[in-house]
Structures are given as structure tokens and as C-alpha cells.
Amino acid sequence: MEIPGLFNYWIVVVLMMIGFYTVISRGNLVKKIIGLNIFQVSVFVLYISMGAVAGGTAPILAPGIEHYANPLPHVLILTAIVVGVATTALGLALVVRIHEAYGTIEEDEIQAEDERT
Amino acid sequence: MIAPHLPILQVVIPLLAAPICVLLHSGRLAWLLTVAVSWVSFAVSVLLLGQVMDGGPLSYELGGWAPPWGIEYRIDALNALVLFIVSGISAIVLPFARASVEREIESERVYLFYTAYLLCLTGLLGITATGDAFNVFVFLEISSLSSYALISLGRDRRALMAAYQYLILGTIGATFILIGIGLAYMVTGTLNMADLAERLPAVSGNRTVQVSLAFLTVGICLKLALFPLHLWLPNAYAYAPSVVSAFLAATATKVSAYLLLRFLFTIFGVEFSFEAMQLGVILSTLAVLAMFVGSLVAIFQEDVKRMLAYSSIAQIGYIVLGISLVSVDGLTAGIVHLFNHAIIKGGMFLALGCIFFRIGSVQLHDMRGLGRRMPYTMAAFVVGGLGLIGVPLTAGFISKWYLVVAALEAGVWPLAVLVLASSLLAVIYVWRVVEVAYFQPVPDDKAAAKDKATLGEAPLSMLLPAWVLIGASIYFGLDTSFSVGVARAAASSLLGLDLAEIGS
Numbered sequence: 001m002e003i004p005g006l007f008n009y010w011i012v013v014v015l016m017m018i019g020f021y022t023v024i025s026r027g028n029l030v031k032k033i034i035g036l037n038i039f040q041v042s043v044f045v046l047y048i049s050m051g052a053v054a055g056g057t058a059p060i061l062a063p064g065i066e067h068y069a070n071p072l073p074h075v076l077i078l079t080a081i082v083v084g085v086a087t088t089a090l091g092l093a094l095v096v097r098i099h100e101a102y103g104t105i106e107e108d109e110i111q112a113e114d115e116r117t
Numbered sequence: 118m119i120a121p122h123l124p125i126l127q128v129v130i131p132l133l134a135a136p137i138c139v140l141l142h143s144g145r146l147a148w149l150l151t152v153a154v155s156w157v158s159f160a161v162s163v164l165l166l167g168q169v170m171d172g173g174p175l176s177y178e179l180g181g182w183a184p185p186w187g188i189e190y191r192i193d194a195l196n197a198l199v200l201f202i203v204s205g206i207s208a209i210v211l212p213f214a215r216a217s218v219e220r221e222i223e224s225e226r227v228y229l230f231y232t233a234y235l236l237c238l239t240g241l242l243g244i245t246a247t248g249d250a251f252n253v254f255v256f257l258e259i260s261s262l263s264s265y266a267l268i269s270l271g272r273d274r275r276a277l278m279a280a281y282q283y284l285i286l287g288t289i290g291a292t293f294i295l296i297g298i299g300l301a302y303m304v305t306g307t308l309n310m311a312d313l314a315e316r317l318p319a320v321s322g323n324r325t326v327q328v329s330l331a332f333l334t335v336g337i338c339l340k341l342a343l344f345p346l347h348l349w350l351p352n353a354y355a356y357a358p359s360v361v362s363a364f365l366a367a368t369a370t371k372v373s374a375y376l377l378l379r380f381l382f383t384i385f386g387v388e389f390s391f392e393a394m395q396l397g398v399i400l401s402t403l404a405v406l407a408m409f410v411g412s413l414v415a416i417f418q419e420d421v422k423r424m425l426a427y428s429s430i431a432q433i434g435y436i437v438l439g440i441s442l443v444s445v446d447g448l449t450a451g452i453v454h455l456f457n458h459a460i461i462k463g464g465m466f467l468a469l470g471c472i473f474f475r476i477g478s479v480q481l482h483d484m485r486g487l488g489r490r491m492p493y494t495m496a497a498f499v500v501g502g503l504g505l506i507g508v509p510l511t512a513g514f515i516s517k518w519y520l521v522v523a524a525l526e527a528g529v530w531p532l533a534v535l536v537l538a539s540s541l542l543a544v545i546y547v548w549r550v551v552e553v554a555y556f557q558p559v560p561d562d563k564a565a566a567k568d569k570a571t572l573g574e575a576p577l578s579m580l581l582p583a584w585v586l587i588g589a590s591i592y593f594g595l596d597t598s599f600s601v602g603v604a605r606a607a608a609s610s611l612l613g614l615d616l617a618e619i620g621s
Contacts, residue, residue: 023285036288043295050303073302076251080295083258087288090262094269094281101274114275 008049015042027107029098033091040084047077123168124177124190127161127200128243128256130154135235144219144227151231152211158242159208162200169197170603174610176248184248185309191248195607198452199245199375202459206367206586207238210463213582214360216575217470221358222270230270234364236263241372250298250384251308253376254291257340260372261287264365268357279352286339286349293336300329301384313384321389330394333380341373343400343437344407347430354426359470362422366429367463371455374436378448381440382611391443400441405535407434412542416549421479422469424546425462428505431539432458438532439520446523448608449601454516456600457504457593461513464586465501468494471575471583481549486559488551491574495554497587502547504590507540511594515601 015038022035051073059071095105102110119126134154138147168175174193178184192200214234222230240260244253265287269280302308304325305316320326335346342350350370354362381390391397411431418424436458439451471494472487473479488495504513517536524532574580593600 020289023289029281032285036285039289040292043292043299046296047299050299073299076308079251079255083255083262083291086262087258087284090265091281091284094265094277094284097269098274098277098281101277110278114278 008045012042012046012049015039015045029095029105029107030092033088033095036091037084037088040080040087044077044081044084047073047080120164120168122177123161123165124175124192124246125179127158127165127204128190128239128246130157130161131235131242132239135232135239138228138232138235142228144224144231147228147231148211148215148218151214151235154235155204155207155211155238158204158238162197162204165192166197166201166603168192169194170606185307185312188252189248189309189311190246191311192246193607193610194603195378195452195611196245196375198456198603198607199372200242202371202456203238203241203245203368206364206459206463209582209585210360210364210367210467213363213467213470213579216579217359217474220474221272221360226270230267230358233263233266233270234361236260237267237364241368244372245375248310249308250301250310250313254295254298257291257294257376260369261291261340264361264369267361267365268353270361271356271358273356275352276356279349279356283349283353286346290336290339290346293332293339295336297329297331297333297336300325300332304329310379310384314386317385318389321393326389327394330380330385330390330396334377334396337373337377337380338403341370341377341433341437342430343433344403344410344430347407347411347433350430351423351426354429354466355420355423359466359473362426363463363466363470366425366466367459370429370433371459374433374440374451374455377437378440378451378611382448387443387612397441397443400437401532404434404436404438404441405532407431407437408535408539409542412539412546415546416542418546419481421472421481421484421550422466424550425465425469428543428546429458429462431543432462432505434539435516435520435536438536439516439523442523442527442529443612444523444527445605445608445612445614446519446526448611449604450516450519450523452604452607453519453597453600456604457512457516457590460586460593461501461504461511461590464583464590465498465505467579467583467586468498468501471579472498474575474579475573481553484550484553485557486554488555489559493574493580494583497580497583498554499547499551500587501590502543502550504587504594506543506547509594510591512590512600513594515594515597519601 019035019039019042023032026032051070053067053069056067056069057065059068099105102113104110131154134150138150141147169192177190179188218227218230237260240256243256247253265280265284269277301313304320304323305313307313339346354366408431411427415424415427436451436454439447439454469479476483504511507513507517520536521533
């Protein structure tokens with residue numbers, strides 16, 4: 001019964017592969033960024049699972065709370081989420097600029113355009 | 118009074134200057150501030166290097182929180198040298214930047230350019246100074262995000278695609294590093310580098326730790342642009358503004374090489390990285406491939422900036438080859454080359470920046486007869502090229518000498534032969550530029566004749582920084598006591614040896 005116990009890690013692996021595959025296989029620049037996001041989300045889940053304690057509650061210091069989740073990975077991943085948002089924003093801004101310059105966001109069409117000039 | 122706070126000042130000064138740059142809202146003032154900040158950073162790094170070489174590693178507790186709970190900044194010989202390189206290159210590149218940036222970037226964006234530049238500098242210095250594994254990731258993303266923005270400011274629209282591709286690959290690399298750090302934390306429950314190094318040997322049989330090392334190595338090699346993970350680099354360097362190419366080529370990959378050293382040697386330890394996981398074989402194979410593929414592809418480039426970018430991939434191969442030998446001599450060779458290559462490549466990209474400033478192109482066929490029109494600039498380029506080849510009396514010779522000695526000492530003479538053979542390839546691509554610039558007539562088409570301004574040298578504010586770096590590459594080819602001395606101290610501390618014991 002290993003798999004049910006570690007099911008969140010399996011989700012991490014599946015999400016990671018979906019995201020990675022999207023980045024590699026799609027030619028559309030926006031879809032690539034969405035793939036990158038899925039890839040990053042899988043790492044967020046990895047960190048959050050890591051901090052969980054069986055039967056633990058939210059890490060708030062109050063009388064009667066003895067088992068609580070490890071807050072450190074959660075705090076770390078907040079930073080990584082912020083970084084992820086910044087990356088997405090910058091990536092999308094670049095896509096807008098690319099669309100202005102080339103009139104398309106398909107990778108193969110951009111390549112064809114570059115080779116023509 | 119201020120001396121104990123130097124490690125944090127190194128990072129915080131450029132960080133605080135970045136938002137001030139936005140508020141100044143003037144390209145000229147932003148440039149002045151950036152120059153001042155950069156020179157102060159350089160002074161700080163010189164003081165730090167002095168302190169470390171005299172008194173051993175420094176430790177700084179951020180906000181007074183004792184490690185391993187708080188974030189610790191830890192400066193030893195290795196990262197003091199890398200801090201010195203990064204802030205030194207920045208201090209030399211910036212005087213060059215004013216004229217070059219004015220020419221290449223729209224005037225209303227200039228102050229934003231310097232903001233992004235300062236953030237990039239902060240990130241690179243932060244990665245180097247910090248002693249906390251997660252902090253590395255944060256600074257890595259600060260420097261990466263700002264360098265994507267800097268690259269996208271290039272004039273050619275292909276700069277946008279170059280920045281986009283770098284963003285995708287760079288983010289994958291950084292996320293791999295994040296996974297690696299997470300897995301190491303999972304097993305050890307700590308993020309402090311010194312603490313990790315203490316706890317990891319006890320769990321070295323653990324599969325999670327092995328996977329952690331694998332993710333970290335791949336992630337760092339992506340940022341390092343080690344063959345075959347180099348695909349983002351040529352376009353990024355070729356289409357970025359001249360200043361950005363010079364700064365990033367000289368610093369960004371060097372900081373990644375530092376990270377590789379730090380994770381493999383200090384944190385995971387030689388025994389685990391190179392004996393249990395056999396990384397030495399993988400790294401040296403890839404390094405040799407990088408040396409040849411990089412140099413071979415460089416020979417066929419028409420765009421000289423791209424040529425230098427491919428040559429960088431080859432030079433990264435030499436650095437990694439030195440690292441993969443895992444001996445004091447090998448590491449010394451790697452670290453010395455890290456230092457020398459930063460100077461040489463920085464100087465060459467600055468010389469190309471001067472050329473672009475005058476003739477508006479860095480295509481090989483536009484450089485015909487340039488040796489007569491811009492003699493000082495071309496001379497700088499050629500001397501830099503000699504350094505890349507490794508001709509005696511240049512800094513490049515010193516690093517290759519140590520590399521060959523280290524390879525022979527390790528008993529792998531084929532590696533020494535390969536290093537020499539790949540240097541011959543460098544002769545070919547440097548010669549192609551020399552031939553075009555010195556042995557072909559100046560094109561006498563009407564466009565060139567009409568524009569008299571294009572016929573002279575670049576202004577002194579641009580030529581001088583290029584020559585300072587090229588001059589330094591000659592100086593460090595003649596007097597190696599500084600570069601080799603610090604590199605040897607860093608190498609022996611990475612291997613956990615006492616410098617006195619090995620008797621040098």
C-alpha cells in the first residue's frame with residue numbers, strides 16, 4: 001500500500017511531466033508559459049507535502065495545539081510562488097512584445113520570419 | 118566600525134540603489150548612481166578579499182539570527198574571488214555603458230535599463246555571498262529575471278525571442294535547483310550550507326539525497342551553459358545590447374561555475390559527488406565535448422558576437438574540465454580560468470561594443486579593413502583573441518598551463534592533448550577576424566564614405582574600459598601571484614586541505 005500513502009508525490013511527478021512535456025512540445029509561446037507554470041506548481045506541491053505532519057494542524061501557537069505542520073517549507077514556497085508570478089508576468093510581457101514585432105506567437109512562424117530576413 | 122558589516126553591504130548597496138534609479142527617472146542621473154554604487158561595491162569586494170586572505174573565512178548573521186535558523190553569509194577565498202570578479206567587471210563596464218547605452222537603447226528606457234542592471238548585479242553578488250541554500254535560489258531568480266529583461270532590450274527583434282528562450286530554459290534550470298534544495302532539506306531539515314555539509318554524509322546512501330544532487334547538477338549546468346545545455350546562450354549574447362553581453366558573458370556563467378563548485382565540493386563533499394555518484398566522468402566528458410563543439414561551431418559564425426558566444430561555451434568546458442579532475446591543481450586551473458576568462462571575454466565584448474558603436478554592425482563582412490580604421494579597438498580584440506587561444510604572456514596561457522599540468526598529474530594525458538588540440542581551433546576563429554580586419558581592403562562604397570563619423574575610433578570612455586580589461590589579461594599573464602595564489606587557497610579549502618600541508 002505504498003502508493004496511497006505517497007499519493008501527493010505521485011501527483012507531483014505527474015504534474016511535473018505534464019508541465020515539462022507542454023513546454024517541450026508546444027510551439028505556441030503562451031502555451032509554453034502555461035506549461036512552465038504547471039511545472040512550477042508541481043514543485044510547490046512537493047514543498048507543501050514536505051511540511052505536512054500526519055494529524056497536524058496549521059502552525060499557529062495556541063493552547064491545545066501540539067501537532068502542527070512544519071511552517072518553514074510553506075514559507076519558502078511563498079517566495080517561490082512570488083518568483084513564479086514574476087516569471088509568468090515577464091514571460092507574457094515578452095510574448096506581447098514578440099507579437100508586436102512579428103505578428104505571431106507561433107514558434108515555427110517566427111523562425112520562418114527570421115530566416116526570410 | 119563598518120568592517121564587520123561588509124558581507125551584507127556588498128549585496129544591499131546595489132539592491133537599495135535599484136529602486137532609487139527608478140525614482141530618479143533620468144538616464145544620466147541613473148547612470149551616475151550606478152557607476153558610484155558599482156565602484157563602492159568593488160571597493161567592498163577588495164576589502165573583503167583582503168580580510169579573507171589575511172584572517173580566513175568570514176561569517177555574517179543576517180539580522181543577528183544565529184545560523185542555522187537565520188540566514189548566514191559566509192565569505193571564503195573562493196567566493197571572495199568571485200565577488201571581486203563580478204563587482205570588478207561591473208565597475209569597468211559601467212563607464213563604457215553611458216555612450217553605448219545612449220546609442221543602443223531608447224532614451225526614455227535608459228533609467229529602467231540601469232535599474233535592471235543593478236538588480237542583476239545584486240543577484241549575482243547575492244548568489245555568491247550567501248551561505249544559505251534557499252537564498253541561492255532567490256538571488257538566482259533576481260539575477261535571472263533582470264537579465265531576461267536586459268537581453269530583451271537589444272535592438273534587433275530577435276533579442277525578444279532570445280530573451281524568451283532564455284526565460285524558459287533559465288526557469289527550468291532554477292526550478293531544478295529548487296527541487297534539489299527541497300529534497301536535500303527533506304532529508305536533513307536544514308538549509309544552511311555548513312549545516313547541510315555536516316549532516317549529508319550520514320545519509321549519503323539515501324535515494325532522495327542522490328536525486329537531490331542530480332537535480333542540482335542539471336539545474337546548475339543549465340545556468341552554466343555546459344554543453345549540451347547551452348542552447349540559450351548564443352542568441353542571448355548575440356542580440357543583447359553590447360554592455361549586457363560584456364557584463365553577462367564575464368560574470369553570469371562564472372557565478373554558476375561557482376555554484377557548481379560550492380554544491381559539489383562544500384555541500385555534498387568530494388566523496389559523495391565524485392566517488393559515490395561518479396560525477397567526474399560525466400562532467401569531464403561533457404567538458405571535452407563543449408571544448409570541441411563550441412570552438413568548431415564558433416569557426417563557422419558570421420556574426421562576431423555569436424562567435425564569441427560559442428567560444429564562451431568552449432571556455433566553460435575548460436573551467437568544468439579543471440573542476441572534474443578533483444585535485445588541487447585541477448581546481449586551481451578551473452578557478453584561475455574562471456578569473457582569466459572573465460577578464461578576456463569581458464574585454465573582447467567591450468571591443469566589439471566599440472565596433473558596433475562606430476559601424477553599427479558586428480557582422481564579419483562589415484569589419485573589412487577595420488584594422489586601419491579603428492587600430493586601437495582591433496588591437497584590443499586581437500590581444501584578447503590571443504588570450505583565448507592561450508598564447509604565452511597572456512592570461513589564457515596561464516590557465517591552460519595549469520590545466521595541462523593537472524591533467525598530466527592525474528595521469529590522463531589524452532585530456533592534455535585534447536586541451537591543446539581544441540586551442541588550435543581557437544586559432545582558426547580568431548584568425549578569421551584578423552584576416553578580415555587587417556588583410557582585406559576597406560570597402561569604399563558610398564554609404565561608408567558619406568558618413569565620416571564612422572571612420573574613427575570609439576570615444577575614449579569606451580575604448581579605455583576595453584583596454585583596461587585587455588591590459589589586465591596581459592598583466593595576469595605575467596604576474597600570476599594574485600590570481601593563482603587566491604585560486605590555490607580556494608582550491609585547497611574546497612578539498613578540505615590545509616594550504617601549508619601541500620606546501621605551495
